[in-house]
Amino acid sequence: xxxxxxxxxxxxxxxxxxxxxxxxxxxxxxxxxxxxxxxxxxxxxxxxxxxxxxxxxxxxxxxxxxxxxxxxxxxxxxxxxxxxxxxxxxxxxxxxxxxxxxxxxxxxxxxxxxxxxxxxxxxxxxxxxxxxxxxxxxxxxxxxxxxxxxxxxxxxxxxxxxxxxxxxxxxxxxxxxxxxxxxxxxxxxxxxxxxxxxxxxxxxxxxxxxxxxxxxxxxxxxxxxxxxxxxxxxxxxxxxxxxxxxxxxxxxxxxxxxxxxxxxxxxxxxxxxxxxxxxxxxxxxxxxxx
Amino acid sequence: xxxxxxxxxxxxxxxxxxxxxxxxxxxxxxxxxxxxxxxxxxxxxxxxxxxxxxxxxxxxxxxxxxxxxxxxxxxxxxxxxxxxxxxxxxxxxxxxxxxxxxxxxxxxxxxxxxxxxxxxxxxxxxxxxxxxxxxxxxxxxxxxxxxxxxxxxxxxxxxxxxxxxxxxxxxxxxxxxxxxxxxxxxxxxxxxxxxxxxxxxxxxxxxxxxxxxxxxxxxxxxxxxxxxxxxxxxxxxxxxxxxxxxxxxxxxx
Numbered sequence: 292x293x294x295x296x297x298x299x300x301x302x303x304x305x306x307x308x309x310x311x312x313x314x315x316x317x318x319x320x321x322x323x324x325x326x327x328x329x330x331x332x333x334x335x336x337x338x339x340x341x342x343x344x345x346x347x348x349x350x351x352x353x354x355x356x357x358x359x360x361x362x363x364x365x366x367x368x369x370x371x372x373x374x375x376x377x378x379x380x381x382x383x384x385x386x387x388x389x390x391x392x393x394x395x396x397x398x399x400x401x402x403x404x405x406x407x408x409x410x411x412x413x414x415x416x417x418x419x420x421x422x423x424x425x426x427x428x429x430x431x432x433x434x435x436x437x438x439x440x441x442x443x444x445x446x447x448x449x450x451x452x453x454x455x456x457x458x459x460x461x462x463x464x465x466x467x468x469x470x471x472x473x474x475x476x477x478x479x480x481x482x483x484x485x486x487x488x489x490x491x492x493x494x495x496x497x498x499x500x501x502x503x504x505x506x507x508x509x510x511x512x513x514x515x516x517x518x519x520x521x522x523x524x525x526x527x528x529x530x531x532x533x534x535x536x537x538x539x540x541x542x543x544x545x546x547x548x549x550x551x552x553x554x555x556x557x558x559x560x561x562x563x564x565x566x567x568x569x570x571x572x573x574x575x576x577x578x579x580x581x
Numbered sequence: 582x583x584x585x586x587x588x589x590x591x592x593x594x595x596x597x598x599x600x601x602x603x604x605x606x607x608x609x610x611x612x613x614x615x616x617x618x619x620x621x622x623x624x625x626x627x628x629x630x631x632x633x634x635x636x637x638x639x640x641x642x643x644x645x646x647x648x649x650x651x652x653x654x655x656x657x658x659x660x661x662x663x664x665x666x667x668x669x670x671x672x673x674x675x676x677x678x679x680x681x682x683x684x685x686x687x688x689x690x691x692x693x694x695x696x697x698x699x700x701x702x703x704x705x706x707x708x709x710x711x712x713x714x715x716x717x718x719x720x721x722x723x724x725x726x727x728x729x730x731x732x733x734x735x736x737x738x739x740x741x742x743x744x745x746x747x748x749x750x751x752x753x754x755x756x757x758x759x760x761x762x763x764x765x766x767x768x769x770x771x772x773x774x775x776x777x778x779x780x781x782x783x784x785x786x787x788x789x790x791x792x793x794x795x796x797x798x799x800x801x802x803x804x805x806x807x808x809x810x811x812x813x814x815x816x817x818x819x820x821x822x823x824x825x826x827x828x829x830x831x832x833x834x
Contacts, residue, residue: 292704349697349718350697350698350700350713350714350718351698354695357676357677357678358676361583361677363584364583364672364673364675365675367676367699419674421707422670422704478780479780480781482645485778486657486659487776487777488791490791491655491792494645494646497646499643500641500661501638501641503634504633505635505637506637510713511709
């Protein structure tokens with residue numbers, strides 16, 4: 292799949308923002324007044340900034356409002372509704388802390404759950420795709436949720452929780468890559484079922500339908516950079532999980548904490564790039580490609 | 582609405598005969614011609630005369646080589662467009678309701694004024710039947726020429742999809758696959774029509790007819806024994822040359 296920059300930015304920063312809102316809602320951190328204003332501004336900047344970035348790849352962003360209508364069947368629609376709900380509830384909770392110094396615990400709790408709901412619905416957009424076997428697995432939503440809450444824990448300075456979540460996240464990511472590598476083959480879709488010509492013999496793409504490229508090739512048959520996947524996986528594990536864990540275990544300093552957050556973000560950006568670049572869509576089979 | 586309607590009794594679709602298709606791409610051209618000036622936004626091209634031309638098409642013809650375990654390889658031309666699936670995954674993923682399946686005849690269409698161009702329907706389609714138009718930013722797909730098949734301003738013989746009307750080989754057939762007595766249904770039954778990627782669970786309406794088995798001509802050639810390309814009983818100079826070449830490094834034994 293084509294790794295669109297706008298979607299990578301959306302997935303990374305919105306995930307972090309909603310992860311931060313989750314912990315704020317749960318009351319892991321109860322700032323009031325100006326301090327609350329800064330915390331909530333940061334969370335909204337990340338969450339909303341990411342959502343806005345995601346509209347950059349739309350052909351008609353001015354019609355985005357229509358995307359709230361099909362929640363009965365569409366995960367993208369559900370994500371939109373969930374995001375509006377979570378942001379509204381958390382705004383009420385945040386306003387209480389900023390202006391009244393009061394904590395509406397139940398509101399915060401609902402907002403925290405809704406924030407996780409946004410991350411889950413985002414993940415399900417990918418996990419529902421039968422056409423991309425690598426994504427169609429429980430590890431896809433599990434990793435989205437883990438990355439979001441571990442990022443949020445890092446930002447809110449909950450060292451012990453963040454370290455534990457990062458260890459689980461790193462292990463699960465390796466498991467997800469390892470099992471993901473064989474999922475395309477295991478899906479049973481190959482050139483023989485794609486063309487229905489398997490009864491005759493082995494199928495090979497002889498001539499493509501067009502001499503140049505097209506939308507399908509650009510969007511679904513992304514092969515650039517896949518050859519560096521192994522190195523990028525090591526970089527991802529190092530930056531997103533290992534380095535932040537080491538920095539957290541060192542005696543606390545603001546410098547190390549900042550470094551841990553920046554390293555984690557860089558790692559998650561790489562992870563998201565791989566998430567798309569390594570995902571193989573079955574339509575590539577019609578071109579004899581993966 | 583992107584909820585799928587209950588299955589319609591009328592299921593309009595195409596039957597494509599892989600035995601007959603000669604790979605001329607006339608269906609591709611007529612499709613682009615009709616659909617660029619009728620239903621919805623035109624099918625744009627980018628850099629059509631430049632170094633890197635590309636464009637939007639609703640129908641494309643692939644060519645495959647199939648190698649049986651025994652015998653000669655076959656070249657098979659393979660036209661591919663929207664299969665108007667009964668369980669169309671492209672419809673249910675649409676967040677705006679732009680993508681829909683018609684309750685009355687099963688045609689899958691895009692309401693372009695509702696399409697936000699998110700591309701999710703193209704992700705959900707295993708067949709590559711949908712292409713986002715780079716100029717208009719909306720999703721384009723085969724309409725089964727909905728503006729021809731019911732069009733009473735056209736002569737009756739033209740009330741079928743442009744690709745079917747134009748095919749010089751008669752490899753494309755249009756009709757109601759929901760009616761077991763229709764010509765297309767009989768053709769599918771007779772020739773063993775099949776679905777593409779049945780394991781994806783999309784239940785396509787369009788069917789493909791397999792290439793017929795090739796004739797097997799028994800090898801009978803009176804001159805063959807006299808024209809043996811490699812002599813196995815060389816004598817004299819030929820025998821010496823054969824041995825000498827074989828003894829070279831990498832020489833055939």
